[in-house]
Amino acid sequence: MFTIKTFLRLGPSVAMISLLLVGCASEPPKELLSQAEVAIQNAERNGAAQYEPALLSSARTKLDQAHREVDDDENEKGARLAEEAIAEANLANAKAKAVREANQADEMKKAIEALKQETSR
């Protein structure tokens, strides 16, 4: 059972691990860089280039910058930029999807109007 006692016992090791993680921040953030790449490709697949070009290109720019920072051993800066690229790409993706859904609803509305007019003729 997970009790407060076990939490207290685990406390120090959790602290150790987080210290380790902080230590890892100086490692190249490879995971974040590839996550950002995937997020951008996802957004592109969902039409973000068409519906959210500014946001998508900002994500792309930040990812490129992240790569440059990591190349210069500025891993913390690189990690931040990669995280921001992920957030922007995800946002571009969601916005593009929202626009597409709204467009489909609009088209459906028009189709209904056309059908109604056809019937009333």
Added chain:
Amino acid sequence: MRLQISFQPSSLISIFIVFLSMLITACSPTPNKNLERARSDYQQAANDPAVMANASADLFAAEKTLQRAEDAWQEDDDSDEVDHLSYLASRKVDLARATASEVAAKKTFEELSAQKDQVRLQARNAEIAKLKFKEIMTLGDVLFDTGGSNLKSGGVQQLYPLVEYLKNNDKTMVKIEGHTDSRGSSEYNLNLSQMRAEAVRDFLITSGISPQRISAQGMGEGSPVATNSTSAGRQQNRRVAVFISESPQSMTPSSFGRGM
């Protein structure tokens, strides 16, 4: 003369409080604009019922990032980290808003497509109502088991010429009406006649006739063609009538007379 300085206990306490608050002021970080914006972005989204209803998971993710930003600010981390986390939190709030509008648009779309189906059905019914139909065959109750609506194989054979005719005249619409005799409740009969009409329709559909060309309706016991007081009359009343739309190019072939 001796200078006497004496402190009352209460003034000691107030001096201590002033000192303490000076300490706290010194410790508390200066306000961060990005964090303030993230807070208000989050608060607005959290107060939006549409976001709460349709994007609660995204909103929760944004809240967690905002908390990280608050923690970084409290711990007086460098402002780059606070800015960064605040920026992330704001983008995640935007994401929650986008998700909410996507979900809302999807719902609208689904409602509209149900509406479109309805309009299309009405249009088709109006179209059919405008057509002139003539009865081309009446299928007797040998088509079905007593009280049932499964087509018997003998009944199916009676439908083959109809299928052939409809395939050769692909502009023709077909109307199928089920009728019963007056035994049993009228509700039971209405239901039975509907199921029988639909059984014929389904057979036509499986034979490759477009559902768009077929309407099927149960008429119950209300349209007898003979008396219900004799068994011969009742047998005539138990029937499925088939009508086709009249149009110049679709003449009824001679091989396709009144069925039975």
